[in-house]
Amino acid sequence: MQSETIRDYIRSLFGNDEEISFAQQQIKHNEMPSISIAPLYGRLLTMCAKMINAKNILELGCLGGVGSIYLARGLSQDGKVISLEAKEKHAQVARETIRGCTLEGKIEVIVGDALTTMSELEEQQIIFDLIFIDANKSNYPAFLEQALALSKPGTIIAADNTLSRGKVIDQTDKSEETQAIRTFNRMALSDNRLEATLLPSADGFVLARVND
Numbered sequence: 001m002q003s004e005t006i007r008d009y010i011r012s013l014f015g016n017d018e019e020i021s022f023a024q025q026q027i028k029h030n031e032m033p034s035i036s037i038a039p040l041y042g043r044l045l046t047m048c049a050k051m052i053n054a055k056n057i058l059e060l061g062c063l064g065g066v067g068s069i070y071l072a073r074g075l076s077q078d079g080k081v082i083s084l085e086a087k088e089k090h091a092q093v094a095r096e097t098i099r100g101c102t103l104e105g106k107i108e109v110i111v112g113d114a115l116t117t118m119s120e121l122e123e124q125q126i127i128f129d130l131i132f133i134d135a136n137k138s139n140y141p142a143f144l145e146q147a148l149a150l151s152k153p154g155t156i157i158a159a160d161n162t163l164s165r166g167k168v169i170d171q172t173d174k175s176e177e178t179q180a181i182r183t184f185n186r187m188a189l190s191d192n193r194l195e196a197t198l199l200p201s202a203d204g205f206v207l208a209r210v211n212d
């Protein structure tokens, strides 16, 4: 059976999601790229956050706030999502979208390079229960190291686009981005600080837990 058909079937089970549809419309309206997290992984992030009763969540790469909304849905009552975004325009669109949704006040978007902001968060000794990596691919290995520095035993670290549209298995592809994703996958799946797997649906998704 075509994977496209399976995807449509799964989507039909999810039903209408007004908040996510609105966020997607705003992304389109503002001519931003259509690269938000796939709904099946968005839902997985909500579930992960709920399963660990997450209070502090960090997202790398906000775009229009779709991932932030999925993450915030899983927060414990007094929890908060911090989403890091390099582009001022993307952050503005995300903030406007979030302002109108039920999770207003639970998501803070910080503009700047994620690695720099993560170092600042580390200096402030802030520890996260869940970290979602979804910014520029060439920094994925560095993001993982920084994420570990902002973690505790039990922290969930997730990362999107870890198959890079199949480029990871194309031996002729020696681009910086693809090499970085290969390095990231090797690190995540073999580092004994983590228990991890790589889910192959959509564009690939690494799900890891920081070991005790």
Ligand SMILES: C[S@@+](CC[C@H](N)C(=O)[O-])C[C@H]1O[C@@H](n2cnc3c(N)ncnc32)[C@H](O)[C@@H]1O
Pocket (backbone or CB within 6 Å): 035, 036, 037, 059, 060, 061, 062, 063, 064, 065, 066, 067, 068, 084, 085, 086, 087, 090, 112, 113, 114, 115, 134, 135, 136, 139
């Ligand atoms: C794939 S999109 C994020 C999608 C979002 N997580 C979601 O699921 O809705 C990647 C975003 O990361 C931002 N970005 C790229 N490199 C970055 C960096 N070094 N620091 C912070 N943001 C970055 C881009 O501007 C873009 O908005």
Ligand SMILES: [Mg+2]
Pocket (backbone or CB within 6 Å): 035, 036, 037, 134, 160, 161
């Ligand atoms: Mg992504």
